[in-house]
Structure formats: structure tokens, C-alpha cells
Amino acid sequence: MENNSVLQAIHSRRSIRKYKDKALSQEQIKALLDAALISPSAMNRQPWHITVLTNKSIILEWEKEIVQYFVDTKNEKMVEHNKARGNKIFYDAPVVFVISMEDGKGIDVGIMAQSIALAAKGMGIDSVILGLPRVSFDPKYEGKWYKTLKFPENHVYGISVAVGYGDEPGRQREIDMSKVSYVD
Ligand SMILES: Cc1cc2nc3c(=O)[nH]c(=O)nc-3n(C[C@H](O)[C@H](O)[C@H](O)COP(=O)(O)O)c2cc1C
Numbered sequence: 001m002e003n004n005s006v007l008q009a010i011h012s013r014r015s016i017r018k019y020k021d022k023a024l025s026q027e028q029i030k031a032l033l034d035a036a037l038i039s040p041s042a043m044n045r046q047p048w049h050i051t052v053l054t055n056k057s058i059i060l061e062w063e064k065e066i067v068q069y070f071v072d073t074k075n076e077k078m079v080e081h082n083k084a085r086g087n088k089i090f091y092d093a094p095v096v097f098v099i100s101m102e103d104g105k106g107i108d109v110g111i112m113a114q115s116i117a118l119a120a121k122g123m124g125i126d127s128v129i130l131g132l133p134r135v136s137f138d139p140k141y142e143g144k145w146y147k148t149l150k151f152p153e154n155h156v157y158g159i160s161v162a163v164g165y166g167d168e169p170g171r172q173r174e175i176d177m178s179k180v181s182y183v184d
Contacts, residue, residue: 039111
């Protein structure tokens, strides 16, 4: 099993929350997009759209608004959580794949996110899957981020995957077999 590169990618992938200031090439981005777009989806409906975000100032502006959302809504737990992570949401990753979807298609885009994360790992690139940015699609922002991120009509936020060259090992994980039952 040790020589199986898919298993290696699955087991060595960790959420990385610190990135080097090193861009990805267009070829690397295209390879990750291809891996994403070949993902399975129910009845092959492909109910998704990917926005490739590399503009640092837009990423930082979005990050600031997400952090502020939790302050404005007095969500103390999340304010502390964000503070502990240096108020970083995208962790200075050079590329963020923002996946929007037809409402209710979370399973399809979740699988797509994992395709990106595993393809990246196989290419020596790290990633972190991001649910938190969903707060920017609160009606109070009047559709600003739908427009900026070029979501197709009737799409909602699905998930994002930030990718880049990691600058930390990620945390250790243990396999939890208590989550498994056998029926013989
Ligand atoms: C649907 C989903 C949403 C997530 N959202 C965030 C997020 O907004 N911010 C973050 O830092 N990590 C996020 N994560 C990463 C998880 O915290 C991480 O996968 C989990 O702690 C296990 O650690 P590992 O990925 O290093 O194995 C998310 C993961 C998933 C699957």
C-alpha cells in the first residue's frame, strides 16, 4: 500500500493554514481545474462553477469582511476562533478556488473540493477547504460577492479551496475506528 500514490495523497493531505509567498503556474492551476471538473456528480449534472481567485487585494478585502461579519453579529466564539488564527481566513494562499453551486448540491461540490485537495497533494501543493466564507453571502451584503466572484445566476456559495506551497506541517491525525461498524 505504501507505494500507492493515491493513498499517499489521501493520508498526507492536511489542512494547511500558512503559505509561502510563491505563486502557482498557469499549468498547475489548469491541472487542478481539470481534476476538479472531472469529479463525479449525481447524474453527471455538474451543478457547479469555479472562480479562480488570485488577486491578492480582493482576497484580503474579502478576508477582512468575513472577519468583520463575526464582530458585527457579536459571535464571540467565532471572533475568538478567528483571532487565534491571526484573523486569517485564506491564510495568504496564492490561489483560492471558489466553488458556487445550485442550491442543495453540497455533496457534489464537497467531492469536487476533495478532488482539488488530493490533486494538489499529488502535485506537491498544499490546501485547505474553506466553509467560513459563506457568511459573505448574507443578504446584508446585497449580492456584492456574488457579483465580484462572477457566480452564475441562481448559484449560491458552495465551498472554497485555498491552495499554495505550505509553510507548516499541519496537525497530526489519528484514524478513528470508533466511527465504523461492521455487519457480517
Ligand atoms: C466542509 C469543510 C469546511 C471547512 N472550513 C474550514 C474553514 O472555513 N477554515 C479552516 O481553517 N478550515 C476549514 N476546514 C478544514 C477542517 O478544519 C479540517 O479538514 C479538519 O480539522 C481536519 O484536519 P485536516 O484537514 O488537517 O485533516 C473545513 C473542512 C471541511 C471539510
